[in-house]
Amino acid sequence: MRAKITYLVTAAVLVFYFVLVGSRGVMLIQSGTLLTVTFGVAVLILPVIGLWFLWKNTQFVRRANALAAELEAEGGLPVDELKRLPSGRIDRDSADEVFARRKAETEASPGDWRCWFRLAVAYHDARDTPRARKAMQRAIALHDGRAVRT
Numbered sequence: 001m002r003a004k005i006t007y008l009v010t011a012a013v014l015v016f017y018f019v020l021v022g023s024r025g026v027m028l029i030q031s032g033t034l035l036t037v038t039f040g041v042a043v044l045i046l047p048v049i050g051l052w053f054l055w056k057n058t059q060f061v062r063r064a065n066a067l068a069a070e071l072e073a074e075g076g077l078p079v080d081e082l083k084r085l086p087s088g089r090i091d092r093d094s095a096d097e098v099f100a101r102r103k104a105e106t107e108a109s110p111g112d113w114r115c116w117f118r119l120a121v122a123y124h125d126a127r128d129t130p131r132a133r134k135a136m137q138r139a140i141a142l143h144d145g146r147a148v149r150t
Contacts, residue, residue, distance in 0.1 A: 007061070011054060011058065014050060014054055015051075015054070017047075017050075018046075018047035018050050018051055019047075021043060021046055021047050022043075022044060022047045024043055025039075025040045025041070025042075025043035025044035025047075026040065026044070027040070028040030028043060029041065029044075060133075060136070060137070060140075063140045064120075064136050064139075064140065067113070067117055067136075067139060067140065067143055068117070070143075071114060071117060074114075076114050076118075078098075078102075078118045078121050078122070081094075081098060082094045082095060082098060082125060090125055092126075095122070095125045095126040095127075096126065098122050098125065099119075099122040099123070099125070099126050101122075102115075102118050102119045102121075102122035103119060103122070105118065105119070106118075106119045106135075111142060112142070113138075113139040113140070113142035113143040114139075116135050116136070116138045116139035116142060117135075117136065117139040119135045119139075120132045120133075120135035120136035120139060123135055
């Protein structure tokens with residue numbers, strides 16, 4: 001729950017920032033000189049890119065949470081079997097063991113979104129965020145019946 005609140009607060013702050021920057025861009029455009037109009041347009045591009053990025057990430061999180069809820073209803077969520085260090089961090093060797101099993105499971109059933117979801121969790125536990133995201137995107141695509149790029 002804390003992660004959701006943090007995400008919502010961060011998103012709200014970003015939207016406020018985008019509105020603030022956008023208003024400055026409009027003010028620059030209204031000045032009417034070639035230089036200020038050029039800067040104003042450039043400044044307006046930043047909030048557009050930021051809003052697009054925020055929207056895409058929000059959609060990704062919503063879809064991943066929907067898959068997690070569906071998997072939980074089926075009783076297929078991965079069990080937390082990882083060993084932890086005294087600091088609470090995940091033991092690297094333990095994460096590698098679980099990852100190896102999840103990878104083998106996914107290689108055996110490459111068309112099953114559930115396997116890709118569990119592999120994404122294993123990547124995340126192994127602190128490989130880019131691959132975790134790609135695996136989750138593949139799980140979402142397989143779940144939605146969309147074509148999956150190899």
